[in-house]
Amino acid sequence: MEFLVARFKNPEKKYNTVHIAGSKGKGSVSAMLTQIFSAAGYTAGLYTSPHILDFTERVSSAAGIFSDEMYGKASDLLVPLVESIIPENLPGGNEPTWFELVTLFAFLTFREAVVDWAVIETGMGGRLDATNVITPAASIITPIEMEHMEFLGDTLGKIAGEKAGIIKHHTPVFVSPQQEEALKVLTDAAKYHSSPFFYMQDIISSISSETSQEGNFIFIEYKQIPEGPVFSRPLSTRLRFLNEIQAQNAAIAAYTAKFLLPDITESMIETGLSRAWLPGRFELIPGDVPIVLDGAHTVKSISTTLTTFKKLFPGNNHLLFACAADKNVDAIAELFHSFSEITITKPGDFKETDMEKISRPFLELYGSRKVTLTINEDYQKAIPDAILSAYQKKIPLLVIGSFYLVSEVKKILVHRTGDQENLYR
Structure with a gap:
């Protein structure tokens, strides 16, 4: 991936990024954060997986899918430069995987669309994921569970170690509630990288969710800590995501946005949260x-x-x-x-x-x-x-x-x- 992005003059460096890893909830958090950026007046791209009905679900914006012309422009840039690579020049002699090419396509699309922010979800793991060539403004790690053990490891600690691979030097990391074994790995990784560490379980003062078929009404109140953002009031809004666990996802998305954009208002955050949606999540x-x-x-x-x-x-x-x-x-x-x-x-x-x-x-x-x-x-x-x-x-x-x-x-x-x-x- 480093070889590929360099060949395309590092499109991933042309906009601000947030990197998200985890076993569950990372797609929802990605969608929420993208919509919050949009509600604050920024153009925002979203890279997520898998798609349900249409490939363009993977590479989209807060406003929806991009135009056919925009996807076509990115494709026209991608294909000839990839096809002209001399196989002997490829690191390790391996051809790019499908996911690596799709990730590169997303980076190019966001550059051509001139987005302000791009929210990038890992495909699997983190340390060796194709997306891990970005230098994000913040990293987010959602709950970690036993998954993909044939690739990521046979213990929760090993899997957490792979997810922790997205933590960068001196870059804030925001972490959802975790099991103790995973939390220790993430905490140690943040200390190693001298990265500010925000653990939501210690930061959320009060959180509630009331779900009906009409929507998921949530309430979130944060503790004020010296290093963290300052909220003038609790957050209260209705999510299109019906599952009650989505209140936790909303809490970490909102907190990250407020840290990155201190001047964003609570109303903007609530508006963004209320607009977020992805198919196949309850x-x-x-x-x-x-x-x-x-x-x-x-x-x-x-x-x-x-x-x-x-x-x-x-x-x-x-x-x-x-x-x-x-x-x-x-x-x-x-x-x-x-x-x-x-x-x-x-x-x-x-x-x-x-x-x-x-x-x-x-x-x-x-x-x-x-x-x-x-x-x-x-x-x-x-x-x-x-x-x-x-x-x-x-x-x-x-x-x-x-x-x-x-x-x-x-x-x-x-x-x-x-x-x-x-x-x-």
Whole structure:
């Protein structure tokens, strides 16, 4: 990546950046921060992943996707200079990966669009992530969980060490509540880099969230510390993100923005938070039979989503679940005891999965109970069957376990309704 950005005259240095890593919530925090910058009068780009329906979701702005002309301009710059690289000149002799090229494309798009700020979300980990060539104005690390262990390590401390790789010398780092093992790694990394360290659990004085189908009303009050920003009053606004954990994400996004832009008003922050949204994060598709789409795929994140889902939709519900092969299915399966119907399938063709491994704990836990359990490896049949069953029985449907599953469900819903705009927005 250093070779590539140098070849393109370092487009990532033409605007201010904020770098965000973590296991959960980094997409939401990225979207919130982008909208806060916009509400304060700045142009802001957003680089996030994965996309659900359209590739442009990955490289966008606070105002939405860029024009076709802008993407075309970045592509016209990217392709010839990449194709003309002499293979022997590539560091290590390896060709750029797809994600590296997409990251470079994002940097170029933001430069051509002349943004003031770009909020950059890591793809995986941090230390060796393609995005880690930037020199950010601030780093943010959201909650860290056991994930991608084949790449990031088999302990929480090792995974935290990879995430901590985005911390730069003398650059403030803002950290969401963490488990003790992860927190120690992050604290030590910040000390090593002489980086101001802001741990939200010690800074938030009061935080609350009240979620209904109409919105998520949040209240945040911060302690005033000598090194931190000064808020003239608590924050209170309504989020489009319905999951109650989003109050914590809003708190770290707002605090970071106030630190970077001391003159920003509380009203600007609240406006930005109220505008933020991303598909597949407790995305409610309303109707006679509500459908909730959530890409949560770890034990803790799924548990958090279920708390909000059961609060909004008590009673009988239908679960549509799929996940990648590396997930802790034994622990995840135990979370779904309140569902009257469960459908298990694959998360599409892109992500490797193991249907036997996924199915086993569900069969053991729910096979002999009064639960309608369906296991169908053919996701193109399992998805519409689950939707139809929920509609026929008039019970809400929760789709969870993988962003790739969410993507496949949205494709089917768009195909049936012909209304991508409403599903996407």
